[in-house]
Amino acid sequence: MKIYDELVARGLIAQVTDEEKIKDIINSGNATFYIGFDPTADSLHVGHFMALCLMKRLQMAGNKPVVLLGGGTGYIGDPSGRTDLRSMMSPETIQHNCACFKKQMEKFIEFGENKAIMVNNADWLLELNYVELLRDMGACFPVNNMLRAECYKQRLEKGLSFLEFNYMVMQSYDYYYLYQNYGCNMQFGGDDQWSNMLGGTELIRRKLGKDAYAMTITLLKNSQGNKMGKTAKGAVWLDPNKTTSFEFYQYWRNIGEADVLKCIRMLTFLPLEQIDAMDQWEGSQLNEAKEVLAYELTKLVHDEEKAQKAKTVYEVGSVRE
Numbered sequence: 023m024k025i026y027d028e029l030v031a032r033g034l035i036a037q038v039t040d041e042e043k044i045k046d047i048i049n050s051g052n053a054t055f056y057i058g059f060d061p062t063a064d065s066l067h068v069g070h071f072m073a074l075c076l077m078k079r080l081q082m083a084g085n086k087p088v089v090l091l092g093g094g095t096g097y098i099g100d101p102s103g104r105t106d107l108r109s110m111m112s113p114e115t116i117q118h119n120c121a122c123f124k125k126q127m128e129k130f131i132e133f134g135e136n137k138a139i140m141v142n143n144a145d146w147l148l149e150l151n152y153v154e155l156l157r158d159m160g161a162c163f164p165v166n167n168m169l170r171a172e173c174y175k176q177r178l179e180k181g182l183s184f185l186e187f188n189y190m191v192m193q194s195y196d197y198y199y200l201y202q203n204y205g206c207n208m209q210f211g212g213d214d215q216w217s218n219m220l221g222g223t224e225l226i227r228r229k230l231g232k233d234a235y236a237m238t239i240t241l242l243k244n245s246q247g248n249k250m251g252k253t254a255k256g257a258v259w260l261d262p263n264k265t266t267s268f269e270f271y272q273y274w275r276n277i278g279e280a281d282v283l284k285c286i287r288m289l290t291f292l293p294l295e296q297i298d299a300m301d302q303w304e305g306s307q308l309n310e311a312k313e314v315l316a317y318e319l320t321k322l323v324h325d326e327e328k329a330q331k332a333k334t335v336y337e338v339g340s341v342r343e
């Protein structure tokens with residue numbers, strides 16, 4: 023099975039700009055694609071993990087990943103899909119968080135010559151000149167379209183500042199910059215990023231007369247429609263100092279029966295045939311499926327030994343209860 027069909031079968035694709043083209047490009051390993059990560063905390067979380075896994079899947083199919091750290095966009099803060107106003111981060115916090123992200127990402131993605139590359143948009147965004155940017159790019163952003171963008175929907179009722187409204191321009195500029203400097207022809211991101219990504223493809227089309235593509239990943243939601251990867255204590259982090267390997271294991275081991283196969287499909291690297299066979303499982307077998315999910319993910323994020331240990335501790339705990 024080619025990579026595009028695998029992504030479909032795993033339920034990972036939400037929206038695409040041009041299905042046939044994207045299919046063609048990623049199946050033949052001709053994409054140089056990027057995903058941006060804003061340094062909003064000092065650790066990556068489950069949503070980031072999904073994006074990194076997607077990068078890995080595409081890299082395994084011969085495509086070239088560009089990881090973009092949002093050391094520049096972090097100065098603004100993406101309002102997409104958020105109801106609340108983000109607090110502004112200091113330059114020190116932004117840099118610290120970028121360094122934390124970098125360290126964690128190196129565990130998942132192979133960087134180096136002919137492998138993945140990492141860039142930081144602080145390198146080009148922070149030196150932009152305001153008037154020059156407005157003259158160069160401003161005409162490519164129809165405000166009437168921007169105001170209709172899905173990502174601002176909730177904000178238009180509650181208030182959207184000019185600062186946040188400009189976020190889309192920055193992300194679009196990134197794509198335009200990476201297209202020109204790295205031959206980047208595709209952008210991936212969470213489904214809440216769709217409008218920002220279209221801003222970029224449109225900018226490239228208007229400024230350069232070229233086609234560039236965008237695809238979003240399905241947001242991980244449970245059967246009740248709530249975003250997954252959150253506990254009462256907050257996000258499920260990848261940093262073992264913030265979420266221990268046991269807590270991480272426990273989170274996945276305790277998810278709802280209705281969600282377990284979907285998560286295995288979307289998040290693990292187990293072969294699809296093996297997952298399809300689990301589709302018929304019911305009752306106590308679903309417990310076994312949860313064990314598979316928790317084990318596989320703990321192994322990927324932490325390591326095999328930690329996964330084994332968490333599994334044992336969990337079993338002992340549930341026998342005692």
Ligand SMILES: N[C@@H](Cc1ccc(O)cc1)C(=O)O
Nearest residue numbers: 058059060092095100193196
């Ligand atoms: N806006 C993205 C991060 C991002 C930043 C810069 C980009 O060019 C692309 C993506 C997010 O909040 O998840």
